[in-house]
Structures are given as structure tokens and as C-alpha cells.
Amino acid sequence: MAEHQGGDRAQELIAGVARAYEQREALYINGGGSKRNLAGRSCPAPSLEVGAHCGILDYQSAELVLTARAGTTLREIAEVLDAENQVLGFDPPLLDDRATLGGTLATNLSGPARPWRGSVRDAVLGVQLINGKAELLNFGGKVMKNVAGYDVSRLQAGALGTLGVLTQVSLRVMPRTEHELSLAYEMAADEAISTMNQRAGEAKPLSGACWLDGRLYLRLSGAASAVEHTARQWGGEQYTQCEVWDALREMSLPFFQGDAPLWRLSLKPTAEPDIEQGSMLIDWGGAQRWLRANIDLERAHASAQRGGGHALLFRGGDREGQLRAMPNAIERRLLQRLKRAFDPHGILNPGRLHADL
Amino acid sequence: MTSESPALPPVQRAELLRRLRQWLSAHCIIEDEESRRTFECDGLALYRELPLIAVLPENVQQVQAVLRICHQLQVPVVARGAGTGLCAGAMPHPDGVLLGLSKLDRILEIDPLARTARVQPGVSNLAISQAVADHGLYYGPDPSSQIACSIGGNVAENSGGVHCLKYGLTVHNILSIELLTVAGEQLTLGSQGLDSPGYDLMALLTGSEGLLGIVVEVTVRLLPCPEMATVVMAGFDSVTAAGDAVSAVIAAGIIPAGLEMMDRLAIRAAEDFVGAGYPRDAQALLLCEVDGTREEVGEHARRVADLFRERGASSIRVSRDDAERALLWKGRKSAFPAVGRLAPDYYCMDGTIPRSQVSRVLVEISRLSEEFGLAVANVFHAGDGNLHPLILFDASDPVQVGKAEAFGARILELSVQVGGCITGEHGVGLEKLRQMPSQFTEAELLQFEDIKAAFDPALNLNPGKGVPILKRCQEYRALPDRHNRG
Numbered sequence: 001m002a003e004h005q006g007g008d009r010a011q012e013l014i015a016g017v018a019r020a021y022e023q024r025e026a027l028y029i030n031g032g033g034s035k036r037n038l039a040g041r042s043c044p045a046p047s048l049e050v051g052a053h054c055g056i057l058d059y060q061s062a063e064l065v066l067t068a069r070a071g072t073t074l075r076e077i078a079e080v081l082d083a084e085n086q087v088l089g090f091d092p093p094l095l096d097d098r099a100t101l102g103g104t105l106a107t108n109l110s111g112p113a114r115p116w117r118g119s120v121r122d123a124v125l126g127v128q129l130i131n132g133k134a135e136l137l138n139f140g141g142k143v144m145k146n147v148a149g150y151d152v153s154r155l156q157a158g159a160l161g162t163l164g165v166l167t168q169v170s171l172r173v174m175p176r177t178e179h180e181l182s183l184a185y186e187m188a189a190d191e192a193i194s195t196m197n198q199r200a201g202e203a204k205p206l207s208g209a210c211w212l213d214g215r216l217y218l219r220l221s222g223a224a225s226a227v228e229h230t231a232r233q234w235g236g237e238q239y240t241q242c243e244v245w246d247a248l249r250e251m252s253l254p255f256f257q258g259d260a261p262l263w264r265l266s267l268k269p270t271a272e273p274d275i276e277q278g279s280m281l282i283d284w285g286g287a288q289r290w291l292r293a294n295i296d297l298e299r300a301h302a303s304a305q306r307g308g309g310h311a312l313l314f315r316g317g318d319r320e321g322q323l324r325a326m327p328n329a330i331e332r333r334l335l336q337r338l339k340r341a342f343d344p345h346g347i348l349n350p351g352r353l354h355a356d357l
Numbered sequence: 358m359t360s361e362s363p364a365l366p367p368v369q370r371a372e373l374l375r376r377l378r379q380w381l382s383a384h385c386i387i388e389d390e391e392s393r394r395t396f397e398c399d400g401l402a403l404y405r406e407l408p409l410i411a412v413l414p415e416n417v418q419q420v421q422a423v424l425r426i427c428h429q430l431q432v433p434v435v436a437r438g439a440g441t442g443l444c445a446g447a448m449p450h451p452d453g454v455l456l457g458l459s460k461l462d463r464i465l466e467i468d469p470l471a472r473t474a475r476v477q478p479g480v481s482n483l484a485i486s487q488a489v490a491d492h493g494l495y496y497g498p499d500p501s502s503q504i505a506c507s508i509g510g511n512v513a514e515n516s517g518g519v520h521c522l523k524y525g526l527t528v529h530n531i532l533s534i535e536l537l538t539v540a541g542e543q544l545t546l547g548s549q550g551l552d553s554p555g556y557d558l559m560a561l562l563t564g565s566e567g568l569l570g571i572v573v574e575v576t577v578r579l580l581p582c583p584e585m586a587t588v589v590m591a592g593f594d595s596v597t598a599a600g601d602a603v604s605a606v607i608a609a610g611i612i613p614a615g616l617e618m619m620d621r622l623a624i625r626a627a628e629d630f631v632g633a634g635y636p637r638d639a640q641a642l643l644l645c646e647v648d649g650t651r652e653e654v655g656e657h658a659r660r661v662a663d664l665f666r667e668r669g670a671s672s673i674r675v676s677r678d679d680a681e682r683a684l685l686w687k688g689r690k691s692a693f694p695a696v697g698r699l700a701p702d703y704y705c706m707d708g709t710i711p712r713s714q715v716s717r718v719l720v721e722i723s724r725l726s727e728e729f730g731l732a733v734a735n736v737f738h739a740g741d742g743n744l745h746p747l748i749l750f751d752a753s754d755p756v757q758v759g760k761a762e763a764f765g766a767r768i769l770e771l772s773v774q775v776g777g778c779i780t781g782e783h784g785v786g787l788e789k790l791r792q793m794p795s796q797f798t799e800a801e802l803l804q805f806e807d808i809k810a811a812f813d814p815a816l817n818l819n820p821g822k823g824v825p826i827l828k829r830c831q832e833y834r835a836l837p838d839r840h841n842r843g
Contacts, residue, residue, distance in 0.1 A: 039554075060711070060713065061607075061608065062604040062607050062608050062712065062713065063607075063711050063712055063713060063742075064607060065711075085610060108552055108557075110552070114551065114552075115551060118525065118529060119551070119552055121552070121557060121560065122525065122528075122529050131804065135800045135804075137798070137800055137801045137804055138797075138798075138801065139801065141709075141776070141777065141778050142711065142776055143709040143710065143711060143741075143742050143776070143777050143778055143781070144521070144522065144709065144740075144741035144742055144743070144781075145517055145521065145526065145709045145738075145741050145742070145743045145778075145781035145782055146709060146778040146780070146781060147514065147515050147564045147780050147781065147782060147783070147784055147785070148778050148779050148780050148785055148789070148793065148796050148797075149785070149793070149796075149797060149801070149805050149823075149824060150561055150564070150565055150569075150805055150808050150809075150824070151515070151528070151560050151561055151563065151564055151565075152561075152804070152805075152808075154528065154557055154560035154561070155556060155557055155558075155560060155561045157557055157560070158552070158553075158554060158555055158556065158557055159555075159556055159557075163556075174612070175607075175609075175610030175611070175612065176610065177610075178610065194470075197470045197471060197472075198470070200472065200581075201469065201470065201472055201492075201493065201494065201581050202493075202581055203493075203581040203582060203583045203584050203649070203650065204650060205649070205650065205653070222649070222650075222653055223649070223650075223652065223653035223656050223657065225650075225652035225653060225655075225656055226649060226650040226652045226653035229650065229652050230650065265550075266548065266550035266551060266552055266553060266554070267549070267550045268471055268473075268548075268549035268550060269471055269550075270468070270470050270471045284551060287550050287551045288550070288551070288552075307549075307550075308548060308549030308550065309548040309549055309550030309553070310548055310550065310553050310554055312554045324554050324555070327555070328544075330538065330542045330543075330544055331544055331558075334538070334544075334558070334811065334812065335555070335556055337810075337811035337812075338556060338558075338808065338811045340811070341804070341807035341808050341810065341811045342804070342807075353555060353556075354555075
């Protein structure tokens with residue numbers, strides 16, 4: 001298909017990184033600016049602007065593959081996919097239409113459908129990036145299966161731009177499901193967690209399971225006959241339109257408003273909640289818990305460890321401090337070596353992930 | 358295809374054995390030549406090498422000890438699961454230790470409610486699904502070697518299978534791994550949650566072919582068994598028509614659980630072998646499996662059959678029960694051994710291509726088949742674009758071996774030219790090292806090399822496989838020789 005409007009700024013970006021490499025100056029990689037205060041530590045360096053490096057380069061709906069420049073907004077991608085009745089399976093937040101493809105991969109942000117349709121990390125097939133030596137490199141590709149070389153593409157998910165400036169991403173996309181329904185039940189958190197897990201163990205077209213304000217919500221998506229049949233079996237209040245999912249994905253629910261620290265706990269889906277303070281929202285069938293609470297990292301980390309996972313101060317609080325527990329010494333040494341392998345002078349988003357990366 | 362390299366000095370070999378014996382009992386250390394020969398190759402028997410010593414540790418502590426000892430003595434270590442790999446990735450190093458993980462074969466924990474299983478690396482892929490079947494669960498990736506292949510090897514190769522278009526590869530179906538570094542230090546990668554913050558080392562390790570660390574435990578995600586599945590089989594008069602039919606299914610918004618294509622030679626070989634009822638006169642055969650709830654399977658199977666009919670299918674058959682479904686699959690699953698009966702040996706290629714390129718690629722492969730004078734049968738994971746041409750040859754004839762390898766190399770390069778890659782699921786190993794530069798630039802290969810060095814600076818883990826080492830820098834000037842023996 002024809003290239004969409006947008007520009008190829010790869011040479012400018014390479015020149016920007018080359019300058020920083022020579023002068024050993026830090027860069028803060030900025031796409032749409034929607035995540036500056038999310039997911040990572042603050043990084044007070046001059047911005048390298050990737051937002052103008054945008055445009056969809058290739059989209060073959062029959063191949064289920066889309067390639068776009070990293071600065072392309074998810075809104076634009078969603079619109080192009082929509083015309084072919086396809087979607088981004090990982091259901092990402094569009095964040096007032098500012099979220100870009102590169103930023104979404106760098107933060108590994110996926111929406112409520114993630115447990116069933118995979119994350120952005122799962123959907124990525126290939127990337128082009130500029131490493132810290134200003135080399136433009138391609139990894140992975142545009143095909144579903146590719147095991148040649150190390151999986152550098154998925155390594156970018158959650159790396160917060162510390163291993164390279166993403167310039168292009170190829171993704172697997174999915175057909176839009178034919179029919180959708182939501183079910184709601186009045187329920188306490190622990191009962192909701194156990195119900196979510198039981199339902200997820202049934203071979204039904206479940207595509208969302210969250211709990212907030214004393215209500216469990218289940219979303220069904222698939223063939224109309226399967227969705228309707230399951231809804232009859234499972235009971236509950238039925239909604240053909242349920243605004244909870246969009247508001248949850250966009251973090252626009254009242255739960256997310258205000259300045260209280262927002263913790264993200266990524267846990268075993270069956271983990272029992274053990275922090276009484278503040279308020280909690282459960283997503284991803286129990287595997288992602290959001291907390292609004294003034295607790296310290298030690299407390300959040302201890303709780304996450306008991307739940308088999310990790311805690312991250314996702315938004316608010318002290319963004320110059322530690323946002324998650326430090327990995328142990330062995331892992332830290334590996335992370336630092338890996339960082340140097342991509343960015344020997346430590347110029348790309350220094351400190352964004354960890355103070356020493 | 359063995360290489361010449363000076364053997365480890367006898368003194369060092371003796372010291373290695375002395376230290377290994379402190380940790381491993383005699384039956385776990387394999388020294389005599391006849392027993393070592395068991396490990397000389399993986400599923401790609403064209404490449405063989407005897408290891409200096411093979412060890413079969415019985416617990417994680419012993420694996421750790423082996424790694425520490427080899428690290429202290431700077432001895433290469435090659436990990437091996439079940440040895441079913443198809444790229445000589447587990448071929449031993451003549452100066453190194455072959456680290457067999459087959460005795461770590463316990464399923465440690467099953468959590469039916471959280472839908473996970475924690476297993477040791479030597480557990481076979483199928484054993485996981487069998488162990489959790491009573492809970493109505495199964496493990497998604499299903500490589501055709503699943504009866505034998507180990508989950509540790511699946512992680513090392515990022516194995517797929519016929520169901521991966523819908524259910525993903527190994528990397529999509531594991532939650533956490535316990536990893537030993539080259540120095541024997543233990544690390545937990547991933548967690549019991551879905552996404553962990555920070556670098557996704559688990560994704561990096563998946564498919565890294567034993568070059569970055571040794572996997573000693575895996576926590577896999579389990580899926581609920583679908584209520585039912587149905588196969589729609591269709592014969593076509595041309596590969597192009599079959600390719601169009603595949604695209605039509607995807608465009609209709611159906612993601613099949615499996616979607617396989619076979620060409621005429623493969624159809625006939627499979628039919629002669631198992632009598633599945635395949636149309637012997639068809640130029641191409643499609644097998645499309647849809648699964649899910651009863652309602653959606655009925656609906657999707659009807660739509661798939663209609664689409665195949667509209668695209669000119671010469672014959673269509675829809676499985677009426679599980680026995681018929683199993684029979685239709687049996688032909689496909691036996692395709693490799695069936696084709697194997699047509700010649701003394703076959704050489705299986707593994708490029709992945711965009712689906713739209715399949716007829717162009719098959720026409721070119723057929724032309725190359727004439728050029729090299731070797732027959733080829735094609736089996737294609739049409740849903741995900743992974744093409745397995747099986748080149749027929751006689752391994753006892755050096756001329757034919759050379760031709761088969763040259764033919765294979767041309768197919769891989771062709772896959773890259775049409776926008777694909779040299780390996781979809783079998784890995785690079787030793788076999789495809791020479792084709793890596795057709796897919797990657799020198800700067801990209803150097804980036805791989807730097808990743809390798811971050812984990813294993815002395816290049817002791819599976820040297821000579823996966824990524825060619827180009828660098829001639831001070832710190833390992835002497836090492837590329839050890840590494841690049843392919």
C-alpha cells in the first residue's frame with residue numbers, strides 16, 4: 001500500500017545520536033510525550049524527538065502484519081486497521097491519541113485483553129533501531145516465525161529506550177472479533193480473583209476480566225454464537241456496550257484520577273491481596289493489580305514477592321528515586337553489560353530504568 | 358564434516374575429570390568412545406563430532422558444578438536436551454563437555470487454577486500436556502517431535518508447531534525460567550505474573566540456542582483444552598489457488614488453530630504411507646483446523662469449507678469426529694518419514710516467507726530442484742509462512758551431499774530475498790551459520806556478538822553455533838577460531 005503521510009527522519013535521528021555519542025551527552029527519547037511521567041524514572045536530558053518520524057510503511061491485511069515508523073500514533077494505526085476489520089490484539093492505551101508505536105513497545109504497555117491476546121512484546125515481529133553508537137540496525141522481520149539471531153526485538157519491550165532509539169516496528173495484528181458482550185457481578189475482591197481464574201480455565205471466548213468498586217466484569221469476544229451461548233451459561237448482568245474496558249485501558253476511570261502514587265503489581269493471577277491500605281483495581285484476570293496507596297517500595301516489593309511477581313511505582317511518588325526493587329548483583333551485572341553492548345557511552349535514556357543503567 | 362582442532366592437553370582433561378568426579382557419580386560421566394558416540398549429533402546427522410566428555414547430571418547443583426568447573430578450566434560447554442534439534446545446535450565440541458540435561462526430567466508443580474506447570478528442562482513437551490490433561494489443560498506449542506523433544510530444548514530454540522499461528526511460540530507460552538550463567542550462577546528470569554518490568558531477558562534467552570546460559574527450570578502457561586476441533590481438508594489444482602484460499606481464510610477474520618499445506622510429492626508420499634484419504638491427484642492440499650466452543654467451531658468450519666469451494670477446491674472433506682480428524686492429521690504428521698521413504702536421506706529446510714510469496718517461492722524451488730537434479734517435497738505451515746522443503750538425496754554420495762547443501766542454501770537465501778528469514782523454528786546452530794550474513798549486516802552481527810559477550814565473554818557456551826563471531830578485538834583474539842569452526 002502507499003506510504004501514509006509522515007516523514008522519514010531516520011537520518012536526523014542517526015545524526016542526533018552520533019552527536020551525543022561523540023560528545024558523550026545524554027538523550028531523552030521522546031515520541032508523543034504521553035509516557036514521560038509513566039513507567040520510568042525521570043530523565044532530565046535534552047530530548048531526541050522521534051514523533052515526527054512517523055508513517056505506516058507496509059500493511060498487508062492478509063499477512064496480519066503491519067510495519068510503521070516508531071513515531072506513528074496508535075490512533076493512526078488503529079484507524080488503518082479498522083478499515084480492514086483488524087485490530088492491535090494487545091489492546092493498548094491510546095492516551096489522548098498521543099501514544100506512539102515506539103513508546104508503547106518501549107514501555108510494554110498492553111490493555112485488558114493482554115492475558116488472552118498477548119502483549120505488545122508478544123505481537124512484535126521485528127524492529128529497526130539506532131543503537132548507542134548511532135548504527136541503524138534491523139532485527140527480526142515481517143514474518144510470524146523467525147529464530148535467526150537473538151530476539152533483540154522483544155528485548156526492547158520494557159527497556160524504556162535504554163538499549164536503542166526505536167525507528168520502526170513490525171507487528172502482528174489480529175482480526176476484529178465478530179461479537180462482544182460484557183457480564184457484571186457484585187463480588188468481593190477475593191471471590192472475584194477466584195472466579196476470574198476459574199473462568200479463564202474454561203475454553204470460552206473470554207477477553208477481559210477485571211474487578212473494581214466491588215464488581216467483577218467479564219468480557220466475551222468471538223463468534224456471535226459462542227459469545228451468546230457462554231453468556232447464557234455464565235449469567236450475571238449483561239451489557240452489549242460496557243464503557244469500563246475503554247476507561248480501564250486508557251486509565252481514565254475515577255480510580256486513576258488524582259496524585260496519589262499509582263503502583264502496578266504484576267502477580268500470579270491467583271495471588272491473595274495483602275495490602276489493606278488505599279484502593280485496589282484488579283485487571284488481567286488477576287495478574288495485574290493497580291494500587292493507589294502511600295506505601296514505600298519495600299512494602300510493595302514484599303507484597304509482590306509473596307504474589308510471585310513484581311511491583312513498580314507506575315506513576316506519581318518520587319520519580320527520581322527507585323521505582324522498583326533492584327535486581328540482585330548477578331542480574332545487575334548482566335543488565336549493565338547488556339546496556340554497554342548496545343550503548344557503550346550510556347547516552348540513551350540514562351537512569352530511566354535504573355539509576356545505574 | 359568434523360573439524361580439525363588440537364585436542365585439549367591430556368593434563369587438562371585429567372584435571373577436568375578429577376573435578377567432575379567430585380560432583381558426579383561414575384554413571385553420569387561418559388568417557389569411552391563408544392558411549393560418547395551416542396551424543397555425536399542431534400537430529401541433523403550430517404554434522405557429527407565426538408565430545409571430549411559427556412556428563413548427565415541428576416540435579417541442578419550438579420549442573421551448576423559442571424559449569425563452575427568448565428568455567429574455571431575454560432572448557433567449552435554444549436547443552437543438549439533430547440537431541441531432536443535439526444540445525445546441529447547440539448553437536449558437541451571436540452574439546453568440550455557435552456552437558457546432557459535429560460535426567461532433569463521431573464514435573465515439579467502443577468497449579469491448575471493459575472494454569473501453570475513448573476518443570477525441569479528434560480521433561481518432554483508432550484509429557485507436560487499429558488500430565489495436566491486431567492485438569493482440562495494443555496501446553497500450546499506442539500513441535501512435530503513433541504513426543505521426544507524436551508522443554509529445555511524448546512526454550513533454546515523457541516520451538517513452534519502446527520498450532521502456533523493461534524497459540525504462539527515457546528516465547529509466548531512460558532512465564533519464567535531458572536537460568537545458570539556460564540559461571541554457574543543462578544538467576545530467575547520472568548515471574549509468575551505476565552509481564553515483568555525491565556529488560557526482558559527471558560525473551561532474549563528464548564531461542565538463544567544455548568549460547569547465553571543453561572535453562573534448568575521452566576514455568577509454562579497452560580491453556581484450557583478447546584471444547585472441540587474440526588479439520589477441513591481440501592485439494593487444489595494449483596499451489597497458487599491453495600495459497601489464495603489460505604489468504605481468504607485469514608481475510609475472513611478466522612484464525613485457524615492449524616493451517617498446513619503440502620505439495621504433490623508430499624501428498625502422495627503421505628498417502629502411500631498412512632492412507633489418510635488424501636486426493637492423490639491434487640497439486641496442493643490444505644488442512645485447516647478450527648477449534649473453540651462447539652458453536653464457533655461449527656460456524657467456522659462451514660465458512661472455511663465455503664471459502665475453499667469458492668477458491669476452486671477440487672475436493673473437500675470435513676472431519677465428522679475426532680477419529681477422522683486424527684486420521685487427516687496423521688498424513689501430515691507422518692509427512693517427514695513418508696517422504697523419507699522416497700530416498701536414502703532427506704534434508705529439511707526451515708525458511709519463513711510472507712504467505713503471499715508462497716507460489717513464487719515454490720516455483721523457484723521447483724526450478725532449483727531441476728538445476729541440482731535433486732527431488733524436493735514441500736510441507737508448509739501455511740498459516741504462519743514457515744516452509745519446510747525436504748530435499749531428497751543420498752548421504753553416502755559426497756557429490757549429492759554437496760548438492761543438497763548448496764540447494765538448501767539457495768532456498769534460505771531465496772526466503773530472505775522475498776522478505777522472510779533463514780529459519781522459522783529450527784534454529785541456526787552450526788548448519789545455517791553461513792547464511793546469517795544474507796539476513797544480517799556486519800553491524801547487526803557485531804551487535805549479536807556484543808550480546809553474546811555480555812553473557813559469555815570467553816565464548817565457552819556452545820561455541821561455533823548461532824551467530825558468527827567476526828570481531829578480532831584484543832580481549833578474545835584467540836577465540837574466534839574456537840567459535841567459528843562451521
